Amino acid sequence: MAQTCQSCGNVQQPPRPRCIACHGTDLTWRDAPATGTVHSWTVVEHQINPHFPAPYTVLLVDVAVPGATHPVRYLGHVPGRTEPAVGDAVRLVFEDLAEGVTIPNWVLDD
Numbered sequence: 882m883a884q885t886c887q888s889c890g891n892v893q894q895p896p897r898p899r900c901i902a903c904h905g906t907d908l909t910w911r912d913a914p915a916t917g918t919v920h921s922w923t924v925v926e927h928q929i930n931p932h933f934p935a936p937y938t939v940l941l942v943d944v945a946v947p948g949a950t951h952p953v954r955y956l957g958h959v960p961g962r963t964e965p966a967v968g969d970a971v972r973l974v975f976e977d978l979a980e981g982v983t984i985p986n987w988v989l990d991d
């Protein structure tokens with residue numbers, strides 16, 4: 882999903898209480914594709930959260946949300962030291978981190 886301003890049509894990520902374009906509060910959600918492309922990436926070598934053992938590769942993913950005037954960017958991660966190319970295809974998955982805790986994430990398409 883992608884947060885969308887009903888007043889001006891801006892699509893923003895991450896979600897916020899106000900539109901970053903017009904400061905409106907009439908925000909809603911629109912469907913987003915479950916596919917994207919790698920915009921950038923980096924490897925995290927120091928563990929910060931016990932659910933994400935280091936090393937892991939953080940992905941910044943561009944998603945072409947219908948109606949958006951720009952790619953909408955989402956974060957994700959893949960285990961280990963991966964070296965994706967900018968523009969590599971990714972697809973959305975949902976990962977169970979703990980009981981009752983599920984997060985959206987991306988996997989590189991082969």
Ligand SMILES: [Zn+2]
Nearest residue numbers: 886889900903
């Ligand atoms: Zn707006």
